[in-house]
Amino acid sequence: MIRIENLKKRYSSDFTLDIPALSIAPGERVALIGPNGSGKSTLLRILAGVLKPEEGKIGISVPEKDTGYQPQNPYVFRGTVEKNLRLGMRGDEDIAALLEECELTALKDKRADRLSGGERQRLCLARMLAGNYKLLLLDEPLSAADIETGERLSLLLKRYCENTGATLVMSTHLPVQAQQIATKYLILYKGQVAEYGDAATLSAPESEFGKRFLSQWKL
Amino acid sequence: MDYLKEAFTLLLHPDAELMQIIGTTLTMSFFSTSISCILGMPLGVLLGKRRFIGRSLLLRIVNTLMGLPPVVAGLIVFMLFRGVGPFGSLHLMFSVPIMVIAQVLLITPVVIGLSAAAAGEKSAMILETARGMRFSGGRQTSLLLRECAPQFVTIALMGFGRSIAEVGAVSLVGGNIQYKTRVMTTAILLESNKGDFRRALALGVILMLISLIANIPAYTLQEKMK
Numbered sequence: 409m410i411r412i413e414n415l416k417k418r419y420s421s422d423f424t425l426d427i428p429a430l431s432i433a434p435g436e437r438v439a440l441i442g443p444n445g446s447g448k449s450t451l452l453r454i455l456a457g458v459l460k461p462e463e464g465k466i467g468i469s470v471p472e473k474d475t476g477y478q479p480q481n482p483y484v485f486r487g488t489v490e491k492n493l494r495l496g497m498r499g500d501e502d503i504a505a506l507l508e509e510c511e512l513t514a515l516k517d518k519r520a521d522r523l524s525g526g527e528r529q530r531l532c533l534a535r536m537l538a539g540n541y542k543l544l545l546l547d548e549p550l551s552a553a554d555i556e557t558g559e560r561l562s563l564l565l566k567r568y569c570e571n572t573g574a575t576l577v578m579s580t581h582l583p584v585q586a587q588q589i590a591t592k593y594l595i596l597y598k599g600q601v602a603e604y605g606d607a608a609t610l611s612a613p614e615s616e617f618g619k620r621f622l623s624q625w626k627l
Numbered sequence: 628m629d630y631l632k633e634a635f636t637l638l639l640h641p642d643a644e645l646m647q648i649i650g651t652t653l654t655m656s657f658f659s660t661s662i663s664c665i666l667g668m669p670l671g672v673l674l675g676k677r678r679f680i681g682r683s684l685l686l687r688i689v690n691t692l693m694g695l696p697p698v699v700a701g702l703i704v705f706m707l708f709r710g711v712g713p714f715g716s717l718h719l720m721f722s723v724p725i726m727v728i729a730q731v732l733l734i735t736p737v738v739i740g741l742s743a744a745a746a747g748e749k750s751a752m753i754l755e756t757a758r759g760m761r762f763s764g765g766r767q768t769s770l771l772l773r774e775c776a777p778q779f780v781t782i783a784l785m786g787f788g789r790s791i792a793e794v795g796a797v798s799l800v801g802g803n804i805q806y807k808t809r810v811m812t813t814a815i816l817l818e819s820n821k822g823d824f825r826r827a828l829a830l831g832v833i834l835m836l837i838s839l840i841a842n843i844p845a846y847t848l849q850e851k852m853k
Contacts, residue, residue: 456759477759483752486774486852496760539760 415464439586442596448579476541496535510534525552562588634832659730671742692736701796721802729796745778
């Protein structure tokens, strides 16, 4: 369970992330949606403990060691794809199955620093899944994937959460991508919560910004 | 071509003085580079990785010292270690150890500055990723060092290059004493002053060959690290 109360954090000269109240139940998959600079990454970094809020309370029932966080530009370590994946392992995960699911089997001996943007992102996602975390905080995990790969990886992420009962909070600027994975949607605009709710949030937004932002997408 | 021929003849049939010059050069460069790396790399990583008050001032000082003229470094060490200087009682003047000290003063800021740049460039991304994977503090640091290792090899090579090619500081504090403190660069300077350009150039070719030989294993190591 994640509970946020009166959270405030200034993240640029103009904007302050301001979330009066928010709660996320165990096993929920929440997509943070919004344009660039809306505060998505700041919220994730606060939840991950990388940033400290200026005001407010955050309660996370999952212990920190079971919370995996992937920043927007995750680093791939020196060595092969497989070596990178092994770095993320915390138990006896089936590495071959994970490589296969993330479409990395053919690349497993390739140097990680020579991967394309999409391949790199698949590796980073696989590395997070290898960690077997109970809470996953992912910042734009699929932004570099093409439409088809994005869909497959969205399904993989969704299935992973369903099978393990993991809670997911991920950011994306693509509502379509959010729709493929999430059970709840938090739309942020200039640090403020514009919308928060289930599938109806995307089909019938209430706020002006929500209507304007979502009208750009064929949902 | 004659110079090259003479260089190779000298290399194949080295006289006792040349052997001493090469030996002293390598000993001095090995110790000054090693000590500078041992002191400079951890400090550089700390400076690149941590954010603290006064960091930018420290970085500016280091960057300024990176351009410290060798003669000035030599002069500072000379003033400190001459007979009436604060460390005069150590009687280190005109010896290989004092040449190493002068070079450490010269090379350490370069190592600190370049290590800070190498670690600073990657550290934020590496540490945020490693922290997100819930690695311990020790593991985060060891990963950072591991990721920067190829750059550290380059930095050590640059330090070695600066050491082996340096003349101002070593001639001031070492005195270019035959069979004692004469190194390749001071020998080249001496031969040029004597007008024996053939031998001076031959020594220059040997110096470059030593540099090349030092670069080959370092380059191989760097490639293996990738």
